[in-house]
Amino acid sequence: MIEIGIGYVPLVDAAVVIAAAERGFAERRGVAIRLEREASWATLRDKLVLGHVDAAHLLAPLAIATSIGLGPGPALPLTAPFTLSLNGNALTLSVALWEAMGRPDGSLDRVKAAFRRVGLARAAGGQPLILATVFPYSMHTYLLRRFIAGSGLDPDRDVRITVVPPSYSADALAAGSIDGFCVGAPWNSVAVAAGAGRIAAFGLDLIPDAPEKVLAWPRGRMPDRAALSLVAALREAAEWCAAPGNRPDLAALLAQPRHLALPAPMILRTLEGRLALGPGEEDRRDPAYLRIGRDIGRPEPDQAERVLSEMTKAGHLAATQATLAAAREVFDPSTFDCI
């Protein structure tokens, strides 16, 4: 048995890693996965960089940011040989803001127009809207900025963007310390269930098939055999996770106190792409809400380019030939293609 320590943040899109470890997929490939749950992306990143864990469930933009040296430490090139998920995020606004916007049902354009109206009024009154993401280098940040910019407001001037950990997001919304947030599954549903928020858009409305979580490790640190066995196990686990018949079992697994510690029925709905948009409102169904599965597992260098372009627009880095090459190298499909 090859022992591999994998760090993860308790979210629905860690499903493939958790299933690989606890539903026998890793074991059948001769790999014993030691799962380590982390509360923050910053700490998980540090533990990966320092070799405290061998691999990590990581935000795709964070894998690129770490590889090109954004963040507190020196650059460490990572490789992300398996894509764990696409999409999965949503934009949730506080019920108070949603009311002030006049409950703009229907199209995203109407939501944006109403958001712009309230956002401008708030900025003019010296109380700009405060919107939260989960981490600076995350698709959540870029989705949020797309929404704001798409509504005709300036993400850097007309609103304030802050970070709130997912587990605090519903409380922050209820307390009025933020007006909205972009977060992954199942935290939008938690805010809706708490009566604190209204889902205004799915992530896929803003950026379709956005690369979300990857499995990553420092390039060259994982021996070839371990890498191949692990990626093979992840592919099989991903296929199992994606099969509709396995979802109730997967939801129950993720719901356990040692993982997400949240209600299984809520997790199941996010796996099925069936989310209540607001308290007492009808479900919105979209099977692509959160994409997990074997067919999305292959890392595509072009996806790295898409992420990099969002990072550039947000002013997180300057797009140069060097950063582009470094980012493309993170999404390296060579291990995946060997299987």
Add this chain to the structure above:
Amino acid sequence: MSWHGVCPPTDAINRFRGMSERNLTIAVVDLKPARAAVVEEGLRAAGIQRVVVIPDTADLLRRLSEVDPDVVVMDLESPSRDLLEQMFHVSRLVERPVAMFVDQSDASMMQAAVDAGISAYVVDGLKSERVKSVIDVAILRFNAFARLQRELKEAKDELAARKTIERAKHLIMKAKAIDEQEAYAMLRRKAMNEQRKIVDIAQAIVISHELLG
């Protein structure tokens, strides 16, 4: 039990120079009052006057801005560490050094963190009499590392700016069929009129070209 401490804003680096630690404001962020109490006691015993305990909740950012501390001490396992990442590394105004108070079991990892410049100090267990020295070393290491990073960043920015201006110049030369000197003069004039930096104007030209060209 593990602790994670984070320290002073960039503008506060200067505040630290020639300043007695007695004037520092230290925020202790934690959910568990018993743990916060150990740190608070250690800091007070070291003569630090202003120690504010802030609960680790959704309201943390607002409270931190109110208190405007020179040093923040928080639980390594707190999800709020990601909020500090935003404060320190994206909006660079409030960049701070990092100190970690950790268990013996995590000590080797944290020593490696120190070497990598990610954090500042390691202590075996949380004892009130060690708290002060942790803060001191955190500040020292931060200042050294921040200076290094700043120099590196300045060098990189300078290079990137030169490249962007070069590109914008060539785009103008091509579009207007003028020579290099005229193109540069145009850039400079536009920057002066708009009261912006030449590199900002150059950046705008390069981006518009990417979008429209």
